[in-house]
Amino acid sequence: MKPCRVETNGMEMELDRRSLAMIRLSFGGRTWFENPDNGASLWRLHAVDARGRRVDLECGGCRRAEVVRRKDGVELRWTGVAHRAAGAGPFDVTVRLAPVAGRRLLTAWRIDVRNRSGDWTLWHLLFPLLNGLRPGPSPDRDMLFWPEMWGMQTTGWERMKEVSGVCGGYGKHSAQFMGFSHSDRTFYFASHDPEQWPKHMVFKPVSCRSRRSAQIYFLAHPAGMTEAGNSYRQQYEVVLGEIPGDWYDAARTYAQWVRGRPWVSSPPKNAFKGLREEREILVWEQGSINAFPSERVVTVNDLSASKWARQMKTLKRKLGVRMAVHMYHWHQTPFDTNYPEYFPVKQGFKDLVADLQDAGIVIMPYINGRLWDHSAPSYDAQAELHAVKCCAERAAPPLRFAWPESYGNGQLLVTMCLATEFWRRKVVQLCERIVKELGCRGIYLDQLGCSGSRTCVDPRHGHSLGGGSYWLEGYRRLLASIRDRIGPEPYLTTENNWEACVADFDALLDTQWNHEENLPIFPAVYWDRGAIYGGDVFGPAFGGGGETFIQRMGMRCVWGGELGWGHFEHLLKPENRDLLDYFIGLCRLRTDHARFFCRGEFLRPPEVVTSDGTKCSSPLKGPVLSALWSDPDGDGCSLFLVNVTRGEQRVKVRMTDARAAARSPAVCVSLRPLESKAVAL
Ligand SMILES: [Zn+2]
Numbered sequence: 150m151k152p153c154r155v156e157t158n159g160m161e162m163e164l165d166r167r168s169l170a171m172i173r174l175s176f177g178g179r180t181w182f183e184n185p186d187n188g189a190s191l192w193r194l195h196a197v198d199a200r201g202r203r204v205d206l207e208c209g210g211c212r213r214a215e216v217v218r219r220k221d222g223v224e225l226r227w228t229g230v231a232h233r234a235a236g237a238g239p240f241d242v243t244v245r246l247a248p249v250a251g252r253r254l255l256t257a258w259r260i261d262v263r264n265r266s267g268d269w270t271l272w273h274l275l276f277p278l279l280n281g282l283r284p285g286p287s288p289d290r291d292m293l294f295w296p297e298m299w300g301m302q303t304t305g306w307e308r309m310k311e312v313s314g315v316c317g318g319y320g321k322h323s324a325q326f327m328g329f330s331h332s333d334r335t336f337y338f339a340s341h342d343p344e345q346w347p348k349h350m351v352f353k354p355v356s357c358r359s360r361r362s363a364q365i366y367f368l369a370h371p372a373g374m375t376e377a378g379n380s381y382r383q384q385y386e387v388v389l390g391e392i393p394g395d396w397y398d399a400a401r402t403y404a405q406w407v408r409g410r411p412w413v414s415s416p417p418k419n420a421f422k423g424l425r426e427e428r429e430i431l432v433w434e435q436g437s438i439n440a441f442p443s444e445r446v447v448t449v450n451d452l453s454a455s456k457w458a459r460q461m462k463t464l465k466r467k468l469g470v471r472m473a474v475h476m477y478h479w480h481q482t483p484f485d486t487n488y489p490e491y492f493p494v495k496q497g498f499k500d501l502v503a504d505l506q507d508a509g510i511v512i513m514p515y516i517n518g519r520l521w522d523h524s525a526p527s528y529d530a531q532a533e534l535h536a537v538k539c540c541a542e543r544a545a546p547p548l549r550f551a552w553p554e555s556y557g558n559g560q561l562l563v564t565m566c567l568a569t570e571f572w573r574r575k576v577v578q579l580c581e582r583i584v585k586e587l588g589c590r591g592i593y594l595d596q597l598g599c600s601g602s603r604t605c606v607d608p609r610h611g612h613s614l615g616g617g618s619y620w621l622e623g624y625r626r627l628l629a630s631i632r633d634r635i636g637p638e639p640y641l642t643t644e645n646n647w648e649a650c651v652a653d654f655d656a657l658l659d660t661q662w663n664h665e666e667n668l669p670i671f672p673a674v675y676w677d678r679g680a681i682y683g684g685d686v687f688g689p690a691f692g693g694g695g696e697t698f699i700q701r702m703g704m705r706c707v708w709g710g711e712l713g714w715g716h717f718e719h720l721l722k723p724e725n726r727d728l729l730d731y732f733i734g735l736c737r738l739r740t741d742h743a744r745f746f747c748r749g750e751f752l753r754p755p756e757v758v759t760s761d762g763t764k765c766s767s768p769l770k771g772p773v774l775s776a777l778w779s780d781p782d783g784d785g786c787s788l789f790l791v792n793v794t795r796g797e798q799r800v801k802v803r804m805t806d807a808r809a810a811a812r813s814p815a816v817c818v819s820l821r822p823l824e825s826k827a828v829a830l
Contacts, residue, residue, distance in 0.1 A: 317601010
């Protein structure tokens with residue numbers, strides 16, 4: 150039987166005539182996906198029943214499949230999808246493909262699943278499930294990229310590994326898009342989901358008869374999980390197709406959509422309203438108070454508290470920038486234990502706060518925004534009631550329980566449901582006490598930015614079961630309530646950079662992303678909106694000449710990050726004199742050009758080559774790190790360069806951004822050892 154062809158907006162798809170399995174998917178005549186043997190299903194339903202039987206259903210299980218051509222695209226319909234042996238189903242599946250207005254070769258995909266079974270619940274579904282991704286003509290140059298923290302990439306088809314994670318989970322997929330590039334073209338794959346329904350985003354290499362291909366898909370959870378007969382109507386579009394260009398163009402495509410979302414562009418009404426550079430903290434120290442004795446402050450970062458405080462003040466004077474301390478172990482209870490009972494605080498903490506804040510250094514204590522210790526004396530029936538519930542994969546499960554997490558200290562903590570007023574009130578009260586009783590000018594709310602939309606199946610919480618928009622809504626309400634209580638001035642930060650946190654937090658913590666594969670996707674999407682701080686510059690980073698410190702801070706500086714966290718007191722050691730000078734240089738560069746980094750646009754990165762022909766493509770090792778930012782108050786832009794070596798460097802910089810190239814296609818710049826500088830264009 151000849152395949153059936155559908156076409157919309159330059160996308161052509163060949164489908165098996167009987168099952169509508171995808172045989173080939175092309176854009177503008179270029180084939181990206183191919184499944185020559187009978188095709189592959191564009192979706193997979195995962196359904197379970199009350200006895201714990203689990204089935205996966207694909208298009209081959211349908212009674213009837215048809216293509217309906219519509220004025221605004223194409224509709225693919227499968228009716229009577231069932232697992233006959235298990236008796237699962239029937240389900241009716243409809244997929245709508247429509248053009249994206251004004252964007253040739255981009256298409257919007259939606260799925261509806263009608264569950265007509267009486268005793269099976271739809272647990273999750275893979276959609277779009279695109280099998281058979283092929284390498285480009287030069288596989289060594291193929292690039293896969295995804296939004297892990299700053300952004301990450303793998304170059305080379307054979308080197309690509311599975312990239313799989315929850316959207317919003319532990320920095321893995323801070324945003325809802327990824328892409329695959331070759332030959333100056335990119336396959337763009339994104340969920341334009343303003344409600345942040347819980348989902349995973351997956352790229353997976355597949356080997357079949359020595360032929361290597363890859364699959365790419367979203368895994369989404371429907372509402373009504375655990376309820377037999379739950380249907381699913383996708384509330385958002387999955388946008389996919391070909392775009393000219395590379396990762397930067399894909400980031401800008403996503404930016405066009407995401408920058409209009411309230412969680413990126415509308416901070417809470419009681420948040421700070423001035424310019425970001427009037428407020429930005431540039432250097433983030435990490436302070437760890439002694440664990441024992443548990444009732445009073447003796448040391449910070451293993452120095453006597455008074456000595457460490459003196460060093461902080463010295464550092465602040467030398468650096469001349471806004472500085473904060475992200476403070477751990479300020480409470481008497483051990484770390485990750487008895488949360489959320491952070492009070493009473495260690496004796497002497499309040500005085501330490503007052504002392505440093507008088508010197509202009511913000512103190513920002515750690516609390517966790519989502520965990521309650523299962524063994525805390527305060528964990529009562531009310532706490533249990535408002536914890537996130539999970540359950541076995543079953544319809545009408547007999548048990549819904551709070552799954553405890555452990556962080557290596559033998560304690561068990563449970564995630565609280567952000568959709569509940571009860572938990573939000575608890576966190577707001579804590580924030581209020583930290584600001585009003587302790588006088589702190591900042592609060593770090595751990596894990597809110599690394600634990601994007603969760604599935605909770607407790608019907609007593611009043612939200613939809615499993616899938617839904619309730620996590621985002623609850624989270625944003627929480628942040629708005631915190632601002633209502635503490636006002637615009639205290640700084641708020643969280644762990645990692647779930648994109649839904651961009652408008653609410655002053656900065657988002659990057660804990661450990663120091664990879665050669667880093668790619669500046671975050672600033673290319675959220676410039677002028679979100680800020681990342683971090684870098685992990687603790688004791689070891691200053692050893693062996695401090696190369697690690699130099700590289701990590703250099704990368705953050707040019708990409709618009711705030712510097713830290715770490716133990717910056719190491720800079721005051723006599724042997725680290727040149728590291729201190731280097732760091733003062735970075736701080737000065739950032740301060741003198743704050744408007745570029747805080748409100749400017751992150752332009753397409755330039756190409757930098759040293760005089761001996763070395764291409765500066767490493768985001769950490771350079772030898773010269775670079776970025777191009779536009780001037781938000783004028784027409785110009787500025788090139789920022791950091792020499793991360795202890796040798797002189799002379800580089801030729803070629804602008805690949807059209808606006809910058811029109812002003813100055815290329816410049817030659819000399820840099821002294823460890824020098825950082827701006828070149829106005
Ligand atoms: Zn819940």
